[in-house]
Amino acid sequence: MVDFGGWDMPVQYSGIVDEHNTVRTAVGLFDVSHMGEIEIRGPEALKLVEHVSTNAASKLAIGQAHYSGLLYEHGGFVDDILVHKVADDSYFLCVNASNQDKDFEHIRAHNKFDCEVEFASPRYAQIAIQGPKAIDVAAKLTAVDLNAIRYYWFADGEFAGVPARIARTGYTGEDGFEVYVAPEAAVAVWNAIMEAGTPFGIKPCGLGARNTLRLEAAMSLYGHEIGASITPFDAKLGWIVKMDKGDFVGRDALVKQRERGLTRALAGFEMRGRGIARDGYEVTIDGAAAGWVTSGSPAPTLSRNIGLCYLPVDRARVGEKIGILIRNQTVEAEVVPTPFYRRSK
Amino acid sequence: MSYPENYRYTKEHEWVSLADGIATIGITHHAQEELGDIVYVDLPKAGTAVEKSKTFGSVESVKAVSDIYAPVSGEVTEANELLAASPEKLNEDPHGAAWLIRVKVSNPDEFSHLMPAAEYQTYVGAES
Numbered sequence: 001m002v003d004f005g006g007w008d009m010p011v012q013y014s015g016i017v018d019e020h021n022t023v024r025t026a027v028g029l030f031d032v033s034h035m036g037e038i039e040i041r042g043p044e045a046l047k048l049v050e051h052v053s054t055n056a057a058s059k060l061a062i063g064q065a066h067y068s069g070l071l072y073e074h075g076g077f078v079d080d081i082l083v084h085k086v087a088d089d090s091y092f093l094c095v096n097a098s099n100q101d102k103d104f105e106h107i108r109a110h111n112k113f114d115c116e117v118e119f120a121s122p123r124y125a126q127i128a129i130q131g132p133k134a135i136d137v138a139a140k141l142t143a144v145d146l147n148a149i150r151y152y153w154f155a156d157g158e159f160a161g162v163p164a165r166i167a168r169t170g171y172t173g174e175d176g177f178e179v180y181v182a183p184e185a186a187v188a189v190w191n192a193i194m195e196a197g198t199p200f201g202i203k204p205c206g207l208g209a210r211n212t213l214r215l216e217a218a219m220s221l222y223g224h225e226i227g228a229s230i231t232p233f234d235a236k237l238g239w240i241v242k243m244d245k246g247d248f249v250g251r252d253a254l255v256k257q258r259e260r261g262l263t264r265a266l267a268g269f270e271m272r273g274r275g276i277a278r279d280g281y282e283v284t285i286d287g288a289a290a291g292w293v294t295s296g297s298p299a300p301t302l303s304r305n306i307g308l309c310y311l312p313v314d315r316a317r318v319g320e321k322i323g324i325l326i327r328n329q330t331v332e333a334e335v336v337p338t339p340f341y342r343r344s345k
Numbered sequence: 346m347s348y349p350e351n352y353r354y355t356k357e358h359e360w361v362s363l364a365d366g367i368a369t370i371g372i373t374h375h376a377q378e379e380l381g382d383i384v385y386v387d388l389p390k391a392g393t394a395v396e397k398s399k400t401f402g403s404v405e406s407v408k409a410v411s412d413i414y415a416p417v418s419g420e421v422t423e424a425n426e427l428l429a430a431s432p433e434k435l436n437e438d439p440h441g442a443a444w445l446i447r448v449k450v451s452n453p454d455e456f457s458h459l460m461p462a463a464e465y466q467t468y469v470g471a472e473s
Contacts, residue, residue, distance in 0.1 A: 016407040017382040208381070208408045276385050276405050298384045298407050327387070327403070 010206040019209035027131035028205040036100025037120040044113035056242040060085040071250025125186035130176035133200040140196040160192035173217025218338035265316035268338035271305035275331040284323040353459035380406040388424040419448040
């Protein structure tokens with residue numbers, strides 16, 4: 001167990017590689033109860049969500065979710081979040097554990113719409129069932145028609161005998177569900193899923209596999225690819241920013257950034273020489289400092305050493321030869337397309 | 346897991362055996378277990394000088410990099426070639442085939458100051 005922002009979190013159970021492969025080929029179970037939840041309710045809930053987040057919440061149907069950003073006025077990330085539309089006057093936000101307090105304060109500070117903003121984390125535990133067999137396992141525990149829940153949609157219903165929010169979302173690059181239940185029910189729900197999953201080879205998975213899985217899928221992690229000094233455009237997340245939806249916090253800064261032009265961009269790379277890039281390592285081009293590694297790891301599914309890094313925008317091109325400074329030695333790497341891994345549909 | 350009686354151990358979880366002035370150095374079962382799946386081992390070449398308590402190489406698991414400290418001082422005579430191609434052997438046989446380096450020791454007294462097996466076992470028992 002490691003301390004993760006005040007939570008005792010398992011890094012691994014049977015081993016990172018074993019857990020990783022289990023999620024890619026069968027099904028894995030993650031306790032992600034540390035994630036935060038914030039609820040926004042009221043007649044003008046949509047206006048507040050639109051005002052504080054970058055994606056177009058007005059486009060969401062009831063029962064639909066999307067990935068979005070909360071930005072500071074200067075355009076950097078407060079957090080990256082999932083927005084779920086529960087009802088016309090009710091939105092459910094899933095946020096990062098380590099950011100939940102500042103997210104809540106940030107949203108409250110911009111609440112000029114008289115909405116009810118609730119710090120709802122104490123009311124939810126979250127369990128993620130991920131992998132190609134996730135739907136088979138989950139289907140044994142609920143009468144909700146899971147096939148009818150499309151990717152990035154959700155339904156409320158009974159799951160393992162308790163009220164739950166069942167979202168077809170995840171952070172692994174695989175199909176799967178993130179199930180929100182009351183904390184009192186979490187242990188029983190976890191055990192029920194493990195039992196239902198036994199015929200499918202289910203295994204509990206820790207933070208280590210969660211990181212290698214999301215990295216192969218090139219999904220951002222706050223504090224690594226994104227942060228307070230990084231804008232969505234830097235992080236290749238322009239697709240979660242809807243500049244034409246009207247004003248939102250951070251929009252002016254993004255307009256200015258676009259006028260000035262980007263200076264850096266996130267890029268995926270593969271090691272060509274022997275060595276593993278790690279978070280924070282320096283990236284060089286032609287021997288000169290050019291950027292930094294945001295995440296780096298062996299990729300168990302690909303049997304290659306991969307990473308994400310920031311580079312000058314004109315060098316963040318597929319095929320660019322870069323160097324990674326590993327213990328004072330430059331090791332060759334090359335910019336490659338992302339995601340590194342994409343599941344076959 | 347048993348820790349060989351004829352080895353000595355460090356608080357940083359290296360082991361060392363000594364025969365004819367040549368020390369064989371590795372990491373302990375406890376260390377490999379803590380690290381998890383080992384995917385890369387970085388070792389010095391023959392001829393490199395190592396100094397007690399100074400880092401001489403690193404072992405990487407999927408999750409992280411860990412420095413390896415020299416339990417004794419001397420000159421590297423051999424690095425285990427097995428580990429370049431098969432780093433996972435460190436998870437399988439840390440006290441045997443997956444030794445890291447051999448060192449011609451410059452001060453044999455350093456060996457006797459390290460922890461015997463029973464003391465190390467108590468130490469890792471207390472740590473975990």
